[in-house]
Amino acid sequence: MNILIPISVLIIALAFVVLVIFLARTLKSLTVTLDNVAKTVDGLETQLNGVTSETAQLLHKTNKLAEDVQTKAASLNTVFSAVQDLGSSIHNVNESVRKVTEKITTGAERQSENISQAVQWGNVAINLWEKWKIKKAGVDSTQQTSQRRQYQ
Known part of the structure; x- marks a missing residue:
């Protein structure tokens, strides 16, 4: 039995050495992985x-x-307002021209009879x-002829 204890201690020591070696490898691998992660995080x-x-x-x-865009949109608002005012002005001019045309046509129709009568009288x-x-001219020529006869 005396021999079993040192063999057991030797087996335990060998197992511990193997465990430490595997832990060292694992930690080394983990260190490499953590270094790569650190580089990736830095990147x-x-x-x-x-x-x-x-x-x-x-x-x-x-x-x-x-x-x-806001400045230009504000500028365009004044342009659109001016165009709208221009449209209103053109509409007013068209209305005025239409009214004047109607008055001239109506006046011409009223005066056409008077003009026709004036032309006829003319x-x-x-x-x-x-x-x-x-x-x-006939009287003058007759008078001239009779005056010529008198002088002859």
């Missing part, structure tokens, strides 16, 4: 800082663009005047 942190910086710049540009007057001229 992600660098990338995240870059993305954050780009996002801040993009947000700043977006805000400037939004302000520019034609009668011209005909009378021409007849009077012809009669006068």
Whole structure:
């Protein structure tokens, strides 16, 4: 029995050495894995800082663009208001032209009878005047002929 105790202690010591070796390998492997994780986290942190910086710049540009759009939209509101006023003015001018045209047409229709009568009276007057001229010319030629006969 005396020999069993040292053999048992030797087996326990060997088992402990094997356990320590496997634990050392596992810890070494875990260290490598943790180093890789640390490098990956550092890379992600660098990338995240870059993305954050780009996002801040993009947000700043977006805000400037939004302000520019608001300014231009306000300018366009005055343009649209001016166009609306111009449309109203053109409508008023069209209404005025339509009313003037109606008045001229109505006046012309009313006066067309008077103008027709005036033209007819004018034609009668011209005909009378021409007849009077012809009669006068005939009387004058008759008088000239009779005066010539008297002198002969």
